[in-house]
Amino acid sequence: MHSGKAGAAVYAYFKLFNSIKDEHEVELARLELESLAGAVEPVRNFADALREKPLKSLVNTTQVTLRGDESDTVRFQDFLTHELAYGRVQGFVTEDIKPRDVPRLVRKLGYTREIYLVDERTSWKTFLKAVLPQGNVGRNCNVFFSKGLVAVRTITNQYFLENSEYVTKVTPSLERSQVARFADSLFDNLMRHIYRIPASGKARVGKRFLDYLAERGEGSLYLSHGLHPYKGKFHPKMTRALVNIVRPDDKGTIVDNFAGSGTLLVESCLMGFDSYGIEINPMSVLMANAKCALMRVKLGDLDEAAKKFLAVLHSELELMQQQSDGQATLETMGYPPESAILEEIKSVAPDVYDDFAPKHVLEEIVVARRVIEGEFEGDIRDLLLLGLAMAISNLKGKKNKDFQDQIGSTVEDIYRRCYLFNYLREVLQFDVGYGTSIEADASDLRNISALKRAHGNVNSPPYSTALDYIRNDLAQLALLGMVKNAEGLRELEAKMGGNPRAEYDTDAMHAKVTENPAGLPDYAMVLIRLFEHYGKSNHAYRLYEFFDLIKRSFGEQMRILEKGSKIATVIGNNHFKLTDEVDALGSSGIRIGEGICPVEVHSVKNNMKPLDVKPITGESLLSRYSGTLPVKVSVSGASASSAQDGVYVEVENERVILLLAMMVGFRPCMVINRYIEKTLRGNIRYESIVIMEKP
Numbered sequence: 001m002h003s004g005k006a007g008a009a010v011y012a013y014f015k016l017f018n019s020i021k022d023e024h025e026v027e028l029a030r031l032e033l034e035s036l037a038g039a040v041e042p043v044r045n046f047a048d049a050l051r052e053k054p055l056k057s058l059v060n061t062t063q064v065t066l067r068g069d070e071s072d073t074v075r076f077q078d079f080l081t082h083e084l085a086y087g088r089v090q091g092f093v094t095e096d097i098k099p100r101d102v103p104r105l106v107r108k109l110g111y112t113r114e115i116y117l118v119d120e121r122t123s124w125k126t127f128l129k130a131v132l133p134q135g136n137v138g139r140n141c142n143v144f145f146s147k148g149l150v151a152v153r154t155i156t157n158q159y160f161l162e163n164s165e166y167v168t169k170v171t172p173s174l175e176r177s178q179v180a181r182f183a184d185s186l187f188d189n190l191m192r193h194i195y196r197i198p199a200s201g202k203a204r205v206g207k208r209f210l211d212y213l214a215e216r217g218e219g220s221l222y223l224s225h226g227l228h229p230y231k232g233k234f235h236p237k238m239t240r241a242l243v244n245i246v247r248p249d250d251k252g253t254i255v256d257n258f259a260g261s262g263t264l265l266v267e268s269c270l271m272g273f274d275s276y277g278i279e280i281n282p283m284s285v286l287m288a289n290a291k292c293a294l295m296r297v298k299l300g301d302l303d304e305a306a307k308k309f310l311a312v313l314h315s316e317l318e319l320m321q322q323q324s325d326g327q328a329t330l331e332t333m334g335y336p337p338e339s340a341i342l343e344e345i346k347s348v349a350p351d352v353y354d355d356f357a358p359k360h361v362l363e364e365i366v367v368a369r370r371v372i373e374g375e376f377e378g379d380i381r382d383l384l385l386l387g388l389a390m391a392i393s394n395l396k397g398k399k400n401k402d403f404q405d406q407i408g409s410t411v412e413d414i415y416r417r418c419y420l421f422n423y424l425r426e427v428l429q430f431d432v433g434y435g436t437s438i439e440a441d442a443s444d445l446r447n448i449s450a451l452k453r454a455h456g457n458v459n460s461p462p463y464s465t466a467l468d469y470i471r472n473d474l475a476q477l478a479l480l481g482m483v484k485n486a487e488g489l490r491e492l493e494a495k496m497g498g499n500p501r502a503e504y505d506t507d508a509m510h511a512k513v514t515e516n517p518a519g520l521p522d523y524a525m526v527l528i529r530l531f532e533h534y535g536k537s538n539h540a541y542r543l544y545e546f547f548d549l550i551k552r553s554f555g556e557q558m559r560i561l562e563k564g565s566k567i568a569t570v571i572g573n574n575h576f577k578l579t580d581e582v583d584a585l586g587s588s589g590i591r592i593g594e595g596i597c598p599v600e601v602h603s604v605k606n607n608m609k610p611l612d613v614k615p616i617t618g619e620s621l622l623s624r625y626s627g628t629l630p631v632k633v634s635v636s637g638a639s640a641s642s643a644q645d646g647v648y649v650e651v652e653n654e655r656v657i658l659l660l661a662m663m664v665g666f667r668p669c670m671v672i673n674r675y676i677e678k679t680l681r682g683n684i685r686y687e688s689i690v691i692m693e694k695p
């Protein structure tokens with residue numbers, strides 16, 4: 001046992017979130033801990049740890065900070081063994097935590113839910129002050145004292161942030177003041193209510209809220225993250241762990257050069273970093289900027305702006321209604337829905353125009369947009385525009401569109417999220433970094449003067465067969481005037497990596513695929529030429545353009561990142577049918593013209609192949625991902641009539657990513673693979689995290 005001197009290392013037990021489902025998450029939990037705090041050992045069973053020193057001495061001890069409620073009788077071991085993770089690892093332990101590191105662990109860890117710190121002390125107050133100077137006893141920590149040992153139990157910020165999603169979920173129809181009440185309940189939950197029986201379906205909303213907290217759920221739409229839908233975004237917790245792995249320091253600038261809806265930006269800001277996003281789609285840029293804005297606007301300013309916006313909008317729409325009813329009005333509209341704007345929308349997206357045109361909804365939306373643009377600026381304008389975008393998204397395809405009702409509730413939702421964020425920040429006392437997303441092409445950032453230097457990068461490029469981001473957001477892009485005409489839309493689509501609807505100049509692309517001016521690695525070129533040869537030219541060309549984009553974007557990150565900085569890229573593999581002709585595959589490889597392309601045939605059960613989720617590092621990384629290994633294929637369909645019959649090719653995007661990054665000078669550090677549950681039977685069967693370093 002340690003001496004108990006101030007500053008000396010102490011024992012720390014890290015209890016993982018009980019929502020952990022996969023082994024790779026345990027690995028991420030370990031990696032982020034080791035990055036921030038040094039080596040840790042797994043705790044396979046906290047019940048066993050309670051039989052050993054030092055926890056043994058704390059068994060049956062109750063809190064010293066009596067609250068006068070049921071929690072006074074909760075014993076140390078009850079807290080420790082409450083809601084443990086399933087699986088073979090429940091947490092981690094080290095004997096070697098420096099007290100000064102504890103506040104940053106509480107603030108930054110993604111997969112750890114509770115930390116227990118134990119040391120020999122005579123005064124629990126001095127120990128608490130040493131490990132958690134800003135600890136809020138009874139709100140995010142409690143203290144146990146027994147036989148000269150002090151234990152501090154503290155809950156990580158991630159727990160409160162993630163579960164605040166349920167506060168938002170249960171309060172939209174309640175009075176504003178109820179948000180604070182439920183936030184209090186959130187803070188009380190792990191401190192007081194650990195013995196509880198689930199409520200019946202008819203129970204009052206307060207009881208049902210506690211049930212939500214007891215679920216093994218994993219909120220990913222909390223606070224800013226819940227603003228506006230976006231398919232294919234990062235899971236916040238994983239993002240947080242990756243930031244911890246690429247940038248263990250407390251300050252610096254983190255970049256996501258395929259920023260999308262801004263998940264990385266939000267988490268980085270919550271962790272105290274500044275962050276930059278680069279993103280080609282203006283709608284995604286707005287999402288990311290508004291999400292960051294929510295964490296820095298003054299609540300009072302937002303409230304005032306929201307009231308003013310809704311009041312001006314209401315009077316404008318009333319005037320519009322009177323005019324359309326043929327009434328003479330004394331006032332004229334300040335922001336009429338000019339016909340030029342309506343025509344613009346029609347030319348960009350005729351379907352959107354038709355969907356929103358009936359009953360003046362289109363005009364109402366244009367008026368709202370003009371009011372926001374005319375009356376507000378900066379962060380508030382971004383937030384109100386995103387509120388408008390959310391209203392548009394909610395009304396898409398609906399027959400009955402009540403725009404005024406929708407915009408009222410989306411603006412209120414933004415206010416409440418901002419309120420809740422401020423509430424959490426006040427209790428947990430953390431400062432927030434500055435995040436911003438810039439509309440630009442990740443392949444060329446030379447003109448982005450704001451982004452000169454960065455200390456880490458976490459990104460997820462759009463894959464070679466991305467979601468159709470532009471189609472998903474076309475209504476918002478058109479109605480908010482982000483795309484002005486059909487030509488503008490085509491240009492945006494052309495710059496969009498992995499766009500599934502991209503059209504190619506076949507001759508020019510054939511020449512590229514033959515000559516390889518981008519200098520793509522052999523492995524990538526073999527895949528691309530195979531697809532072209534078997535008549536899947538569109539796919540071949542999209543792959544070529546995608547890998548070219550990735551290579552250039554790595555080149556730009558190489559320029560921007562400081563020496564020693566790390567870059568983590570999350571990428572799914574692709575699994576494509578190459579041909580229906582199973583006999584194209586011979587014993588030595590697959591036919592390609594006169595030649596034979598060597599392949600490795602894999603057996604795939606239920607469209608899955610076994611995957612090693614342990615991080616791959618060092619020598620095994622280089623041999624596993626060498627550029628010369630044969631292409632992996634699988635053959636499917638035993639029955640002659642099966643539509644699935646054919647030869648399937650595995651496009652190991654992670655291999656290409658690693659090779660491309662090495663080509664521009666990055667040093668490979670680690671690859672972590674994980675299954676993707678939702679798409680087991682789809683094109684993407686596993687996802688990889690590729691971590692590289694700028695030497």
Ligand SMILES: C[S@@+](CC[C@H](N)C(=O)[O-])C[C@H]1O[C@@H](n2cnc3c(N)ncnc32)[C@H](O)[C@@H]1O
Binds near residue numbers: 259264442495
């Ligand atoms: C997989 S998404 C990223 C999602 C993001 N991690 C999140 O959490 O929201 C990929 C993003 O890359 C963007 N993108 C595609 N081509 C790009 C390019 N050339 N430059 C910058 N961004 C691009 C897409 O618009 C899309 O938002």
